[in-house]
Amino acid sequence: MKQLLTALLVVIVLSAGAQTSNDVKMKTFIDALMKKMTLGEKIGQLNLPGSGDIVTGQAGNSDIGKKIKEGKVGGLFNIKSVEKIRAVQKVAVEESRLKIPMIFGMDVIHGYETVFPIPLGLSCTWDMKAIERSAQIAAQEASADGINWTFSPMVDIARDPRWGRIAEGNGEDAYLGGQIAKAMVKGYQGNDLSKNNTIMSCVKHYAMYGAAEAGRDYNTTDMSKLRMYNEYLPPYKAAVDAGAGSIMASFNEVDGVPATASKFLMTDVLRKQWGFKGFVVTDYTGITEMVLHGIGDTQTVAARSLMAGIDMDMVSEALLNTTQKSLKEGKVTLAQIDAACRRILEAKYKLGLFEDPYRYCDAQRAKTEIFTTASRKEARAIAAQSFVLLKNANNVLPLKKSGTIALIGPLADNKENMPGTWSVAANFSKATSVLTGLKEVVGDKAKIVYAKGSNLDYDAAFEERAGMFGKTLGRDNRPAADIIQEAVNIANQSDVIVAALGESAEMSGECSSRSNIEIPEAQKDLLKALLKTGKPVVLVLFTGRPLALKWENENVPAILNVWFGGSEAGYAIADVLFGDVNPSGKLSTTFPQNVGQVPIYYNHKNTGRPLEGQWFQKFRSNYLDVSNDPVYPFGYGLSYSSFNYSDVKLSSSSLKGNQTLTASVMVTNNGKYDGKETVQLYIRDVVGSITRPVKELKGFEKIELKAGETKTITFNITTEDLKFYNADLKYDWEAGTFDIMIGGNSRDVKTAAINWNK
The missing domain is CATH 2.60.40.10 (Immunoglobulins)
Incomplete structure (x- = not known):
């Protein structure tokens, strides 16, 4: 035993020594580099513009290319492909004065070209190994295509399903959110950031972005420190403890100060209390947006952000254009500029970019490691684990691979929506629709018949807003009654009906808040007509948020919530419907009866007059018109077993x-x-x-x-x-x-x- 303890001590000491040695080497290298840098070059490292007007073959001649040559750009984001990234990196390391490499980021949120379920869906697997693996595959693919930094994971606690970005997070619970945060950071970063198949994570949105008032994106957040520390901050801290390399500031204000200018958040909590050593980037134009918050002009808010602890300015170029003036006027210090510059240079050092700036520009990897058969197989299996069986009266599911199955609904034959929101690197043409999945899984054992049945929504303008980024549903301009009747005629010829209904992919996500969280009326009318046929109906529900499903729960025999399952969604849905996979997903959010119960979450406090026993009781904490109960509680999910x-x-x-x-x-x-x-x-x-x-x-x-x-x-x-x-x-x-x-x-x-x- 003594020998074992001695051996362990030696390992610990050697590890600590290696870490210290690496830190010393990094400090020595960056000290020497920063001594050579002009003030303008230091401030240039803080600048993160978008990819802008870069075209293959013309990188050096673009507006951004000129700034790169002048040392005014620290990195770029959402530029895709080894060819483009290599061309731009070449400008930085061969044509700028100090040849400092750039960092390349992208919104790799739930997969790269192999797309996994949206994060809210992934959280419902409650499987940390699967979640970590999804991030590993995303890192493998993104790094093979030149990316070395991802704006993920989003760990915001969200208890208001009106907020569209609930789709990007892990639900309502701090403990579960913290476990997922750690798994995602580990999956992206591995054990060695300098390996070319890992990427740096960026934890967002710091902080309390998911608690925006009225569930409206970018809105104000105001809460007590107790609630902040106990219920909202833990997942961010878990990610920091897991070694996350960077943090993204949130858009919202906290305690009357926009997070981007909050010294309390960026310095007091993040760096002093938690010991975070990485760098902090703003969200898109986060600095200049503070002008509209009403705390000063561009120079003022830029100075405030730097003083608060912001290191990198995404898109606005406010730091680039005002910091030298602020330094002269004593509004910022050289020490603050140096600290921000150092943190960004350290990130590049840890990624191995100073050793090899083209580390992530291997054209052969791009050809062989993206959207592989093996990765798609894993994505299919993980997607099936994310689905939550909400109801299964009379064991309607699993379906038999026999007879005639009617597949009906606006989301039944629409592969473009299957990857879900924030699937920016996806090739939608390679995704799989439910119709394709069912036909391939069932083969010639059963007959699959299809009808659209309804549009996404009666309102064509709403449907257009909900079909952005190439995710249209192909509106049918016939009278709604005719579209429904066509579906009913097909349903009457079938043994069972599978209704693929719910939200489109862009009905959730950024700037996709909803005041009505029910299934759109056009689809609900279709569902009612299908139920009147007397055939067994299975509702395959697509959603990026908890929906109000009181009526559906009371009237539809079987409901399978499939979120948005990614590029292999169609196959995964078929696997579960036919029982090749037994559903095991559990909700990471509470599903309310109606929007009036919001916010509703399991770990609430008691009142001095809690409802005890049956609803309704006068002078107790309850509603006149609906009970306090959710339709489905946190952690809920059925199986084909009991x-x-x-x-x-x-x-x-x-x-x-x-x-x-x-x-x-x-x-x-x-x-x-x-x-x-x-x-x-x-x-x-x-x-x-x-x-x-x-x-x-x-x-x-x-x-x-x-x-x-x-x-x-x-x-x-x-x-x-x-x-x-x-x-x-x-x-x-x-x-x-x-x-x-x-x-x-x-x-x-x-x-x-x-x-x-x-």
Whole structure:
């Protein structure tokens, strides 16, 4: 044992020594470089314009090319292909004075050309290995095409489904969000950023962007420090702890100050409290937008951003054009400019760009490592894991591969929408529609008949807004009644109906907020007509947010939420519908009955008059017109199997100090299908110095059980799991009684109590 401990100590010391040695080499190199740099060249490193007017073969003659030669550009973003990137990098390292390489970023959000489910869908896998793998494949492909920096992961906690960018995040829970943040950073960056198949992550949007008022994008955020630290900041910190190389500032204001100018966020919390060593970039024109926030002119807001701790200016060029003047006027310091410049140079050093500026410009990799058969296979499997079975009355699903199946709906034969929002590198022509997926999976065993059935929406202008970036649905200008009747005629000839309905890809995402979160009326009318046929109906639901599905839940026999599954969505949907894959997704957000319940989330606080027992009770916290309950709670998701949970067994009913509690349950697959189940651990701190949530997720494990199999799942709970930020913003735990809850979702849990003393 002593020899083992000695060996481990040697490994730790050697690792620390290697790290220190690398840091010393980096500092020595950058010190020497910065001594050669003029003030203008230092400020130039802070400038991140878009790819602009760059055309292959003319990179050096473009407006941006001229700035690169003059040392006025630190990097570019959303320029694609090895050929273009190599040409631009060549200008930087062969034609500029100091030959400093540039960093190349892109919105690689949920895959590159091999597209995975939208992040909200990925979060519903509750499978950290799968999520990490999706990021690894994205990094492999993006780096093969010249990219070395991604504006991902987005880790904003969101509890308002009106906000369109909920699609880009991991849902409503800080713990789950933190686990996913770590997995994504690890997937992108690996263990060595200088390897040419890894890319630097950029965690966004710091901070509290997902808490925008009214669910309207870019809007104000205002909250207490307690809520900030306990409920919204943890995923950002988890990403920082995982080694994220960069952070993106958010558009919203916090406590009356736009985040881009918030010293509290960028310096006090991020750097001083969390020890972040990477660089901070603004969001698109984030600096100049502060003029409209009303805190000063362009020079003033640029100076404020630099003083707050911003290092790189995306697009606005406010730092480039005003910083020298601000320095002369004493509004910024040379030390602040140097610090920002150094952080960007360090990022480039860590990426290995000073050693080889063309490290990511291997034309052979671009030909062989993008959209491969192996990656598509993994994307298909991960997509199937992300789907959430919301309802399955009378075991309508899985479908039999026989008879006649009617596939109906505006999203049934539309491959362009399958990748979902923020799929900027995708080739939509290579995506797979539901119709194609069903036909290929079923082969000649069953007959698939198709009708569109309705447009996305009755309002043509709305449909146009929801079909941007090449994701149109091909509007049918016939009378709506005729389109529905055509679908009903086909449905009447079938044995079962699959209705592919919901949102289009661009009905969620940036600047896609909705005040009505129901399925559009045109599609709902189609669904009602299909139900009247008396045939079994399966609703295959496309969405980038929680929708209000009260009516659908009450009237449709089976509902499978498929989010937007990526380039292999059609195949993955078919795999689940026909039972080749047993669905195992669990919701990472709460689904409300209607928009009036928003915000609704599982880990809420109690009031002094909580509703106890049946709704409605006067002088209790409830509504006159609807119960407090969601349609589907956080953590919810069905399977073609059913899982039974035993009572919770605790290792002790009383603990003291830093002892470890073990909590276990036996989980049995009572169905006839092998399946996966995510066992979820929740804890409630019954009495605290400040009010505490009714429950908080503190652990989970995704397990696989054969039909009839039982497994015992054990969670080890320590005082770390009990900690929270108290009224003094001190992170600690308090002695008392804790409820330990384990179950298949946040609502249906088995509970045991423990008394834990200091």
